[in-house]
Amino acid sequence: MLLGTAFELAFVVCSVARRSFLRYFFLNLYFLLTIGSSVTRYFILSTFGLNSTEYCYAYFYTDALLTLALYVALISLYSHVFGELQFGKHLRLAAVLLLLGTALFSYAVVAQSADRLSTSFAYELSQNLYFVGLVLTYVLWGALLKLRETRTRIVQFVLSLGVYFSAYAASYALGGLASRHSFLVFLAPAIGCFLPLAWTLTMWRHTDESRLVPAQLVAVPR
Amino acid sequence: MMAALIFVFSLATLLMFFVSYCRSLMASSSRHSLSKEVRDVTGIPASASGRDFARVMQLLQLCPERPDDRTGLHAVETYYGILDLLEQTVARMVPSVRNWTEQERAGCANFAVVLLDRRIAFSREILAQQGEF
Numbered sequence: 001m002l003l004g005t006a007f008e009l010a011f012v013v014c015s016v017a018r019r020s021f022l023r024y025f026f027l028n029l030y031f032l033l034t035i036g037s038s039v040t041r042y043f044i045l046s047t048f049g050l051n052s053t054e055y056c057y058a059y060f061y062t063d064a065l066l067t068l069a070l071y072v073a074l075i076s077l078y079s080h081v082f083g084e085l086q087f088g089k090h091l092r093l094a095a096v097l098l099l100l101g102t103a104l105f106s107y108a109v110v111a112q113s114a115d116r117l118s119t120s121f122a123y124e125l126s127q128n129l130y131f132v133g134l135v136l137t138y139v140l141w142g143a144l145l146k147l148r149e150t151r152t153r154i155v156q157f158v159l160s161l162g163v164y165f166s167a168y169a170a171s172y173a174l175g176g177l178a179s180r181h182s183f184l185v186f187l188a189p190a191i192g193c194f195l196p197l198a199w200t201l202t203m204w205r206h207t208d209e210s211r212l213v214p215a216q217l218v219a220v221p222r
Numbered sequence: 223m224m225a226a227l228i229f230v231f232s233l234a235t236l237l238m239f240f241v242s243y244c245r246s247l248m249a250s251s252s253r254h255s256l257s258k259e260v261r262d263v264t265g266i267p268a269s270a271s272g273r274d275f276a277r278v279m280q281l282l283q284l285c286p287e288r289p290d291d292r293t294g295l296h297a298v299e300t301y302y303g304i305l306d307l308l309e310q311t312v313a314r315m316v317p318s319v320r321n322w323t324e325q326e327r328a329g330c331a332n333f334a335v336v337l338l339d340r341r342i343a344f345s346r347e348i349l350a351q352q353g354e355f
Contacts, residue, residue: 131228138235141242156246162239169232176225198243201293205250212249217242 004189005038007196014203023208026076027157030069031196037062056119064122067129071099074136074161080154081143098136102128127172134165145217152210153202155217160198167191244301247294248329251336260339270335272327275302278334285341286348295337302330 008031015021021028041058048054075095082091106124140158149155171187261267263281266274279299305323313320 134232134235137239141239152246152250156243159239159243159246163236163243166232166236166239170229170236173225173229173232177229197293210250212246217245217249 004193004196005035007193007200008034011196011200011203014200018203018207020203020208024076024157024203026069026073027199030066030073033069034066034196037066060119060122060126064126067126067133068099071095071129071133074133074140077154077158077161078136078140081140081147081149098132099129102132130165130168130172134162134169137162137165150211150213151208152206152212153208155212156202156206157199159217160195160202163198164191164195167194240297241301244297245329247298248333251333252329254336254339256335257339257342259342260335263342264335264338266335270328270331272305272324272331275327275331275334278331278338282334282338282341285338286345288341288344291337291340295334298330298333302327305330 011031012021012028012035015024015028041055041062044052044055044058075091078091078095079088082088103125106121106128110120110124137158141162143149144155144158168188168191171191174187256266256268264270264274264278270278282295305327308319309323309327313323
């Protein structure tokens with residue numbers, strides 16, 4: 001957790017140092033919220049203990065909030081890519097509708113169980129948003145290739161996000177298949193460290209002017 | 223059943239994103255022209271072949287690390303491992319896969335050589351700074 005928080009802080013510091021804080025405001029906002037929730041969770045954990053209801057609520061609500069923030073960060077990457085195509089308004093509308101649809105679907109799934117409805121809803125919403133996020137990242141990657149996007153930063157942000165979402169989805173599914181294996185306990189924090197680390201390196205190494213050839217990114221040349 | 227399906231799908235997308243991510247790391251070093259020093263040290267004239275990777279990795283371990291190149295190198299090293307596995311299995315039966323893996327392995331080796339070049343330059347900088355004191 002400490003390592004992840006250090007990488008998140010490093011990203012924010014890097015983007016301030018590179019004068020890109022406002023340009024990538026929602027990515028920074030996501031990491032600031034992540035740092036905030038790590039601190040909150042730590043205080044609640046040390047005050048009330050691991051098995052307390054307070055910690056349970058804090059964990060699931062901050063998790064839902066972070067997933068929501070990551071969703072907004074992903075939509076902001078869409079805005080960067082489609083920004084020049086005058087799609088901004090439609091994009092925001094579609095994102096809100098998709099979010100509402102996911103929330104309604106999650107509510108419909110958990111509405112049957114009256115017991116701990118709110119935490120179940122937060123958990124279900126997080127899981128569903130992760131899956132929606134994975135699909136949206138996949139679509140965005142397709143769009144980047146189609147539009148021959150050359151900005152190194154945008155390309156690497158999207159690819160790292162794709163690795164992060166897919167690794168999380170795979171670990172969730174693996175947890176369902178083999179819940180008894182203890183290695184899964186270590187897998188989630190390791191995946192959690194990947195995104196801030198990859199984004200920090202991208203922010204540090206490349207400027208907004210850095211360009212690459214999109215054809216070099218496709219594994220099998222078309 | 224559903225969990226298995228999601229697992230397979232996410233593993234496939236993970237592999238696709240990971241390969242593209244590694245290629246984006248490698249692409250950023252493709253335009254780098256090697257210095258005379260690194261060409262002399264490695265014996266690589268202009269561009270490396272896949273077989274050079276292990277040797278260049280050993281040379282990399284002899285140089286002081288630059289703080290920002292470790293993660294990229296780990297990612298490309300993992301990618302090279304996957305390609306090696308493909309080379310030992312599928313590529314033996316399918317010639318087109320063999321050509322593709324060799325091309326990719328050469329890309330990994332080129333990335334490592336460029337990193338070596340940067341590390342040598344970094345070491346020189348450190349030595350020069352120490353000489354000033």
